[in-house]
Amino acid sequence: MRTTVAIELACVLAVLCPGALPSAAGEEAVKPKELAVTASKPLRLSGYINARYRDDPTIHDGFDLRRARLVLRGDLGKGFDFKLQAELAGSAAKLLDAALGWRHADALKVTAGQFKIPFSQENLISSNKLETVNRSQVVEALVARGRDVIGNQVGRDIGVMASGTAPFGKPGAGVDYALGVFNGSGINTTDTNDRKDLVGRVVVRPVEGLSIGGSGYSGRFTLPVAPDRDDLRRRVGGEIAYQKGPWLFKGEYISGTDAHVDREGWYAMGCWFAIPSTLQAVAKYDAYDPNTAVSGNQTSIATLGANVIFSPSAFVQLNYERKDEAGAEIANDAVTVQLTLQF
Ligand SMILES: [Ca+2]
Ligand SMILES: [Ca+2]
DSSP: OHHHHHHHHHHHHHHHOTTTSOOTTSOOOOOOSSOOEESSSEEEEEEEEEEEEEEOTTSOOEEEEEEEEEEEEEEEETTEEEEEEEEOOSSSOEEEEEEEEEEEETTEEEEEEEEEOSOOHHHHSOGGGOSSSSOOHHHHHHTTSTTSTTOOOTTEEEEEEEEEEEEOSSTTOEEEEEEEEEOSSOSSSOOSSSOOEEEEEEEEESSTTEEEEEEEEEEEEOOTTSTTOOEEEEEEEEEEEEEETTEEEEEEEEEEEETTEEEEEEEEEEEEEEETTTEEEEEEEEEEESOTTSSSOOEEEEEEEEEEEEETTEEEEEEEEEEEESSSOOOOOEEEEEEEEEO
C-alpha cells in the first residue's frame, strides 16, 4: 500500500513538474523550441501585433491596433513550400501573402502567387523588424505602399519570381538576386490591363556585414478613372547597409516616374545598441520630392528613436518625428510609442 502511494505521488509530481524530474530513461526532459502543429504536413504558425499610441497634431491622439498578423508556413516536400499571411487589423481582414515556392538549390527558387515585390531593402524588411516605427516617405510613395499611384498594396503584387543566393570569397560574402514578373495592379485583385511589370533586384555582399544593391521596376498602370489609358510606372533604386558590432547603417535612394511625373527620395539611418540586444538608439533622416519639376514641394522627416527589447517576443519603439516642409510649414511633428508582441 505504501509503495502504491509513493508511485502515485511520483506520478503526480512528474505531471506537475515535468522539468523537475528526469524521465524513466534518465534523460533530461526536452523542451521543444518550436511547437509544430501537425496536419497532413508539418506547419509553422507565427504572428505579431503592433499596438501604438500616437501624439500627432494632424489626427486625434490615441491608441490604435496597427497590425495583427498571422503567418502560416509549411514545407510540402520535394522542394515545395508555402506561405500564407493575413492582416486581421483594420475594418476587414486582408490576405497579404499567398505564395508557393519551389527550391531547386540555393541559387534558384521559384515563387508564385501573391508576395512582396523584390524592390528596396526597406520594403523587404518585415514590419516587425523595422528599426523605426514607420517606413521612409520614398518607400511609401514608390514601392506599392500608402502613397503610390496604385494605392497601398503593402509592397506586394501577384506574379512569379526567380530568386537565389550564391556565396563567393570569404564566409558571409555573396550575391543575392531576384527577378519577377507581376500584374502591376496590386494584391487581391486581377490585372487592370494586359501588360505585365518587370521587377529585379541584385545585392552584393563583398564582406560580411556589408551589402550594396540596386533594384529596377518597369511597368504600366491603369487608373479606374482612366480605364483606357496605360501610363508608365517606372522605378530605379540603390541601397547600402553595413552592420558591425553594435552599429548599423542603412541608406537608400529611389527615383520613379508615374506617367509624366518624376519623383525621388532617399534616407540615411544609423542605429547603435547602447545595451546589447536590449536598448537600441536610432537616428534617421528621409527626404522625398513628389515632383522634381515643381520646386518647394519636398518634405523631410528626421526621426529620433529608442527600441527597448524586453525579450525576442516583446519590444517597444519610441519615435519622435520632426517633419519639415519646403513650402508652408505644417504643424505635424509626431511622437509614437509602438508595442510589438510576436510569437
Ligand atoms: Ca498589368
Ligand atoms: Ca512640419
